[in-house]
Amino acid sequence: MRSDIVDRLKREKFLQVALDFIDINPAYKVASEVADLGNVIIEVGTPLLKSEGIRGLIKLREFRNVILADTKTADAGDVEAEIVAKGRADIMTVLGAMDDSTVESAVRRAKELEILVQADLIGVKDAVERAKELYKLGVDIVGFHVGLDVQKRRGITVADLKEEIKEVGKYGIVSVAGGLTAKSVLGLLDIPISIYVVGGAITKSHEPRKVAEEIVKILSSRTIPMR
Known part of the structure; x- marks a missing residue:
């Protein structure tokens, strides 16, 4: 499964739908509307993960999509990999700004548990x-992420980092997050994302569903440019 995803x-x-709710019910409702569109990753956002924990992950595991747990791991990478495994998610995230030892710990344990690591x-x-x-250090994916606070304060999105x-x-697999819309996705199609x-x-x-369907259609028109 791990190698298949890679x-x-x-x-x-892929479109990754970030479910940044604090309650599982609206998150599940959105997931149920977009899960069957093809090439959709369901993200259990950090607020939802903190609120609902492993039970929330397991609930969203009902969908056959790739599931990402946005753990934003800052310490004890191996322990958080085990939490993600208990929730049966496929990908965890670790903060790239953290010490190498944290990243290495997450990567080592995640590989044993057949989980991908995104920095x-x-x-x-x-x-x-x-x-x-x-x-x-062995991470599978590197994610460019312009956070909400930075978007508000500086008026930029990830689309400004082309x-x-x-x-x-x-050098490897890239994910981008931060203020994306169907329009801004169009402007990033020819980049290796x-x-x-x-x-x-x-x-x-x-x-x-309509918005997600539009983005999936846009993305399906391109493959990853050759590195």
Whole structure:
């Protein structure tokens, strides 16, 4: 399963729907509307994970999609990998700004448990250099992430980081998150990105399935550019 997911991520583009709720019921409702669209990763967002824990992960495991637990691990990487495994998720996240020992701990245990590790670059000053280091440490995916607070304060989204994303995409699988919409996804199609994380544009819409369907259709028109 682990190698199958990696192989697909190297070839195909995926929509990751970020379920940043604090209650499982609306999260489950959105997931049920988008799960069957194809190439959809369901993200159990950090607020939902903190609120609902392993039970929330297991509930969303009812869908056959790839499930990402946005743990944003900052310490005890091996322990948090075990939590993710108990919830039967496929991918966990670790903060790329943390010490190498935390990343290595998460990677080591996650591999034993057949879980992928994504390093989140939120808060990292030199994204390109740190991404190279993180790939060497064994992470499967590097995620560019412009957080909500930065979006509000600086008025930027992940779509403003094209050059850094292009450079990091030469070295491994890339995910992007932060203020993405169908329109901004269009502007990122020709960059080596495997995962496009969309939250509010889908979850706050009156028609989440329609928005997700539009993005999936856009992504299906492209494969990953050759590195």
